[in-house]
Every structure is written in C-alpha cells, then in structure tokens.
Amino acid sequence: MSEVAEKFARITPVPAYQMVAEAIEREILSGRLRPGDPIGTEAQLVRQFGVNRSTVREGIRLLEQSGMVQRDSSRRLAVGLPHYDQLATRASRALVLHQVTFRELWEATMALSLATIDLAVDRATDDEMRALDANIDATEAAMDDPAAVAAYDTEFHLLLEKTGRNRVLEMAREPSNMLIYPTTHVAVQGTVEGARRLVEAHRMLVQALRTRDKEMARLWTRRHLNDWRKGFEKAGLDLDQPVDLVTASQATTS
Amino acid sequence: MSEVAEKFARITPVPAYQMVAEAIEREILSGRLRPGDPIGTEAQLVRQFGVNRSTVREGIRLLEQSGMVQRDSSRRLAVGLPHYDQLATRASRALVLHQVTFRELWEATMALSLATIDLAVDRATDDEMRALDANIDATEAAMDDPAAVAAYDTEFHLLLEKTGRNRVLEMAREPSNMLIYPTTHVAVQGTVEGARRLVEAHRMLVQALRTRDKEMARLWTRRHLNDWRKGFEKAGLDLDQPVDLVTASQATTS
DNA sequence: CGACTATGATTGTCGGACAATCCGACCTAA
DNA sequence: TTAGGTCGGATTGTCCGACAATCATAGTCG
Numbered sequence: 001m002s003e004v005a006e007k008f009a010r011i012t013p014v015p016a017y018q019m020v021a022e023a024i025e026r027e028i029l030s031g032r033l034r035p036g037d038p039i040g041t042e043a044q045l046v047r048q049f050g051v052n053r054s055t056v057r058e059g060i061r062l063l064e065q066s067g068m069v070q071r072d073s074s075r076r077l078a079v080g081l082p083h084y085d086q087l088a089t090r091a092s093r094a095l096v097l098h099q100v101t102f103r104e105l106w107e108a109t110m111a112l113s114l115a116t117i118d119l120a121v122d123r124a125t126d127d128e129m130r131a132l133d134a135n136i137d138a139t140e141a142a143m144d145d146p147a148a149v150a151a152y153d154t155e156f157h158l159l160l161e162k163t164g165r166n167r168v169l170e171m172a173r174e175p176s177n178m179l180i181y182p183t184t185h186v187a188v189q190g191t192v193e194g195a196r197r198l199v200e201a202h203r204m205l206v207q208a209l210r211t212r213d214k215e216m217a218r219l220w221t222r223r224h225l226n227d228w229r230k231g232f233e234k235a236g237l238d239l240d241q242p243v244d245l246v247t248a249s250q251a252t253t254s
Numbered sequence: 255m256s257e258v259a260e261k262f263a264r265i266t267p268v269p270a271y272q273m274v275a276e277a278i279e280r281e282i283l284s285g286r287l288r289p290g291d292p293i294g295t296e297a298q299l300v301r302q303f304g305v306n307r308s309t310v311r312e313g314i315r316l317l318e319q320s321g322m323v324q325r326d327s328s329r330r331l332a333v334g335l336p337h338y339d340q341l342a343t344r345a346s347r348a349l350v351l352h353q354v355t356f357r358e359l360w361e362a363t364m365a366l367s368l369a370t371i372d373l374a375v376d377r378a379t380d381d382e383m384r385a386l387d388a389n390i391d392a393t394e395a396a397m398d399d400p401a402a403v404a405a406y407d408t409e410f411h412l413l414l415e416k417t418g419r420n421r422v423l424e425m426a427r428e429p430s431n432m433l434i435y436p437t438t439h440v441a442v443q444g445t446v447e448g449a450r451r452l453v454e455a456h457r458m459l460v461q462a463l464r465t466r467d468k469e470m471a472r473l474w475t476r477r478h479l480n481d482w483r484k485g486f487e488k489a490g491l492d493l494d495q496p497v498d499l500v501t502a503s504q505a506t507t508s
Numbered sequence: 509c510g511a512c513t514a515t516g517a518t519t520g521t522c523g524g525a526c527a528a529t530c531c532g533a534c535c536t537a538a
Numbered sequence: 539t540t541a542g543g544t545c546g547g548a549t550t551g552t553c554c555g556a557c558a559a560t561c562a563t564a565g566t567c568g
Contacts, residue, residue: 016520025347043549051522053522055520055521057312057550057551058311059315063319074549076530081351081352082351087348090320090344091425093322094321097336104420105422111369115362115365119365166358167352168361169358169365171429175425176426271552297518328518330519330561331519510567514565515563519559521556521558521559524555529548530547531549532548533545535544
C-alpha cells in the first residue's frame, strides 16, 4: 500500500532464457497454445526467438519442472496440464524448508478435512460410497500391517476428496496431504487399537455420508484426526517439531 | 492399490541435466545445504558432476523457477527459501489451465476463510487488531475507487491470515487467493452499496476478534463472501464459467 | 581511512559438433 | 494385404570452445 512515487523504475536485466520461458508461458496462458499442443522443435524456437539453442533449452527447462511443458513420447515437447502432484511436491518441500511444525500441519489438515467432508456429505453418490466401503473392507483385512493401513487410509481420504468435487480445495490440500499421510504409518504403528479405531472412524464417516448427516460427519472427522494426533504423540514424537522428510517418510515422489 | 504384477519395470532414461537437479535438490532437502548457503559456481559443479557446463546450467534452471535456488546479489547461485507466491503463481495458473470454475473457487474460499477466521479469533493480538482497524479506515476513505477497495480488501484478508499463525493453511490458500482477490474489483464495482457492505463486514469481523466470538466471526465471513458472490453475479458474470486470467485480472505476477 | 582501479572470476550467450534415438517412408516376404 | 525389416532425415541430449559483460576482491592512491 505504501508506494512512494519514484522518478525511475528499477532496472532489472532479464536474461534471455527467462524471456524465452515467459514468452512460451504467455502463449499457453492466453489459450493460443492448449494442453497437448506441440511446442515447436528447438530449431524452430531458435529461429522464432533469434537466440541460441542453448538459450532456448534453458528457457524450456524453466517450464519443464512445473509441468507447464512435458516431453511426450519420444522426447518432443508439448504443452502439459500441470498435475497437482507436481506442484504439490514442490509445495510440500517448501513447507519442509520453512520448518513448519506438525502442529500447524495437523491444524490445517483438520480445517481442510472438515471442509472436504461438508462437501462430500452433500454430493456423495452411491458409487462413491461403495468404493469407500470397499476400501474400508480392504483396510480391515490388512489391519496387522501398519504400512498397508496407512496406504489404504490415504486412498480413503483421496476418495473422499474426489467426492467433494471441488478441484480448488483438492489442490489446496495436496501439499499438506503429502506430508501428513505418510506419518499415519507411524501414528498407527504403536497400538493395534489404532488401526481398529481408524477403521471404525472410516465406517462412521461413510455412514454419515449415507444419512447426509453433516454433524456426524464432522464429529467423526474430528475424532479421526484426534486419534492421529494421539498416535503421533504416543510414538514419542513432538507436535511442535518441524516437519522433516525423515519423519514424513517419502514426500519425495518427484 | 491395484498394482498388477508385471514382469519388467518400465525403463525411463533420465537425462543428465535432470540428475544434476535431483542431486542438488537432495542436498538441500537433506539439510546439508541450508537456505542462504551458496551453491558452488558452475565450474565447481562441472567438476563435481563430471558433466558439461551446459548440462549443469540446464539442471540449475529446473530448480530456479520454483525458488529452490536463487540468484543472490551479483548472479551467484544460492539455496533459496521458496516463497509462497512463487509456488502459488504456478499453482493458480494450473487451476486456470484445469478450467476450474468460479463456483469451485468460491466454495473453496468459503471453507478456507472459515478455517482462517477460527484460528484468528483464538490468536489475534491487540497489535494485529489495530492493524486491521487501520486497514478498514483506509478502505473507508477510498470507497469510491473500486480498485483501491479491492487492494485494501486483499490486504485485510492477508492480515487476517497472518493472524491465524498457521503457515500450512496460509500456503494452501495462496493459489485461490491469487485468483479470487482480483475479482473483488469487479464484484464491488457494480454498486456503491457493495463497498459499504464490505467495510461493514470487515468491521464486524474485527469486532468478533475482539470479543473472541467465533460464531459471529463465522457468520460475517459467510455474509462477506455471499456479498462477493452477489456482486459477481450482478456484474453479469457466471459462477460456472471457468476461471480465466482476463476476469481474474493479474494473477500473473511471476 | 576512504575512494578508486586493475585483475581475475563468473555468468550469460553464442557457434558448432556428434552420438543416440525417434519418426516416417519405403521395401520385402508371407 | 499386411507384418515386419531397413534406411534416411529430423530431433534431442551432450559436449567443446569461445567471448563480452559484469561482479568481487585486493591492491593502490589520495
């Protein structure tokens, strides 16, 4: 808000490779290039931009990692639809570097899960609820294997998110998901009781979806996440410790 | 979960420049390189990795855009703390490319704002409430300028987010913020009444913070966002239209 | 002690080169 | 006709060498 009127704008020399990246990005965002469309070959870009191939290549690399451009079959470059994971991977790593604590992670997950479940209660279809049931059955069958339980738990919550049918919320959750879900493994490991309570919570959540009972859904969401927290602490971990990739296992699926 | 046992794993040749990027990233995430530390010069990296300088440079570009490495003063490379905006810019563009609708955006913002306000009610300090008051006064003084009102509104909500003191939630909100805040301009433009209601809502929100009244805070958050929605529709825009950068103005501050 | 300068280091950009791979057209045999 | 093989051109990944512009640093001068 405090913008002093200055005589001269700051001069910031922009390297050519960056301008190449920005030019391509503009084309994509303006809609002139659509996902799937091939970007020209490097030789074509060299001609169009009038810069060296090395420069073009550096520019392309800037866009490549975020998924804005992808190498399709063979290695030709095409406009890509950046998928959530790619960005979420970066984002979750940023959270780690910022040393956010597990408490912040837990709080945010609580809030986001409640938002998700609200939408899911309104929108769950029979098919989706059947899929959730199937997931719970599978979880129950694997209750003595913490890693499997954690994997099924992740899948359960991803199904729940899809049920909410809101991609903005889905994407907002992804980074924290990548950090917190792997720790379920640890949180459940301590007691066999943990896995049992997890399955029960999932069952009650689906029942709440069936009866469209938002209050019940919220209640069990809270319980479920409180259980996670208790398990986490029982495992001897500190909620106020910064999230690290060791504890949060593999959030590194680049 | 449905993993068919296949005879052979997929063969995915990894280019050298990508391996360079991954190697550097590993060093950073493991903590051996910390934010601010200088990465070696290109010549050093060439020696260490045993590849050509062009290859090293391409690898660096992969990390540069997400803010994992930054050029400090001069142009030497150092480990960077990726700031939210950088990632959020990418993320918001991804949302645009995925053609999410304003309805999804509005829904998600509603859920996230409620989560934020809950935390803010618990944690707001006197200083923070004074800052919010000052912002509202400024808004009131500029009520006939929709652009200024929109800018102050954005600032207000950012202050509110800081008050929540949860960086995970803060970062989760950033991408949708970048898309929805610019539209406030449009939503307020229609009627002078719009700006007045906006200021009132802000006042009531701060009052709710002062009295630690969570219900009141939630109520006014809902009203505030419903107002935005009404203004949006009154401006002749369709909630179910995909978010585009034209309507959402400048979400393009790379 | 501070301002200035020369020197070396570093980055950004360029040009050219070559191997590996991929695409597509063409060809051959059943 | 079609499945499979061959071949040439196009494209990418990587390398090499080079040079101007800029920055850091130390050394010099006032």
